[in-house]
Amino acid sequence: MRKKEESKPSISFIEQFIAEDLKDGKNGGKVITRFPPEPNGYLHIGHAKAICLDFGMAKKYGGKCNLRFDDTNPVKEEVEYIDSIKEDIHWLGFDWEEREFYASDYFGKLYNFATDLIKRDLAYVDDQPADLISSQKGTPSQPGTESPFRKRQINENLDLFERMNKGEFDEGRRVLRAKIDMPSPNMHLRDPIIYRIIKSPHHRTGSKWMVYPMYDFAHGQSDYFEGITHSLCTLEFEVHRPLYDWFIEQLKTDDYRPRQIEFNRLNLTYTMMSKRKLLELVQEGKVKGWDDPRMPTLCGLRRRGYTPESIKRFIDLIGYTKVEATNDVSLLEHAIREDLNLRTPRVFGVLNPLKVIIKNYPEGHVENVELINNPEDESMGKRFVPFSREVYIEQDDFMETPPNKFFRLAPGMEVRLKGAYIIKCDGFKKNEKTGAIEEVYCTYDANTRSGGNTSVKKVKGTLHWVSAQHAIDAEVRLYDRLFNHEDPAGQKDDDYRKFLNSDSLIILTGCKVEPSLRSARPLEKFQFQRLGYFCVDYDSTSLKPVFNRTVQLKDSWVKVNK
């Protein structure tokens, strides 16, 4: 399915940089990358884009990719997230082997480096409160002004920083700042705060530390300590790069130098990627949890029925650039359909059952009709499905007064029950009060059994069906996009909650599925013929199977119909 790409050797700008660096013999001709999540939430498909790049580049150029938890803020991070992050990366098919690192592993080195900067008069302790420091920073268009503590003596700074870490001062009382350039046009260079006092215990280092490094003071240095050559991150860190380079410059002892390269974040239509807002959805009960099948989280997509291959394929398709792009969810849906079409067995499942009685079919008689499991893959074999006098078909497949081009069942019309016989409708029972069709009466043509050579008759429509006496009841959860706005989180005047799609989950009970599905296991995937791809939910039991609809089949009838 990727044949067409062979003639398209174009590589991303990132890969071009890497290839050039290699050609120039930088960093000993090595490629070492890292994937650096903060353990403060679950991974989503945007992270998958980064994971594919980080691990992908390392693999392609014979290098390694480290997993590094960016755990420099103990008040926001939890162990709970660490396990889920590792599980999701593995699920995608990537492995960091023994290279599982934590920014907190480097707290000692970082502290020493900070002390070193103080000694070189490149850092100082500032006693001012946050709002004052902030106002002295100026604005993007106005230069900052120097803190009165900027000229503090080295010995005093050393003493104060040590006492900050001993817990002598309350949180917020003092910070350590790098002494760089207050009037700089780049705000990140205006004496950035590099250490703050936090007294909450850390999930790995306990209460050993009272001061914690800020992101900018930890990330580049961690890269340096691990020998990272290419530090790939998203566009919003572009303005941080001069600071990243500044710290490395102070730290380096030889020619080795990590290089930060920024690429565009993944945005999807009708989707919201902000971790904070996703957390709100979970906490407010708008969804059933981080792994709700409507969530863009990897665990949500997994439960929805997405395969790692389809996600990687999608990411492959969208590429890496510096353009802030919004990708169409229909491309993601294309990727999962393409994958599932090749690998899933076809089965019969009737979502909204309507009973059809075949009057001239012998009562009590059962035939096992043979069906192909997957027309795309002969090796998946065949199966037998019981057929009898009473079957269920889809309510949508019968109309009392059909429009043009309705190739399904209606009074006087003929249709094939896939794998079985051609039937003709010659009556139905209607509830006079509600107008609902309750039963449909048909006759079958015994000469039209599928596979038989007497079956020369042709009909336009073919329906899926389930034998009434053999059917098993199932619950089916139909999912649709969570939001009904293309950019739910991007509206200035409206809260994203306003755009929640009230029909994003429709639970159907009393669905009828073929008996072979009794033994289906959670996460097992099927194509319900003519309907879509479905995946067994974790809530499923053999007594009460539960299926999630991953995605519908493309349906040109809906277009004809309107």
Add this chain to the structure above:
RNA sequence: UGUCCCGUGGUGUAAUUGGCAACACGUCUGAUUCUGGAUCAGAAGAGUUCAGGUUCGAAACCUGACGGGACAACCA
């Protein structure tokens, strides 16, 4: 009134780094089909934000506009 980044069909990306804009999704035809799926064949749709300049030749290089984004957390 700053610095940095970005601007190619509806969407996302290409264009062998200066040689008459390609691919995928989507859309629309038709063929085929015991899934209105898949498959196959084909079509429409941009002249590359705009204006200058360099050049035999510019989507690409230069200048200037215009438009979008990032940066003012003791978050990452």
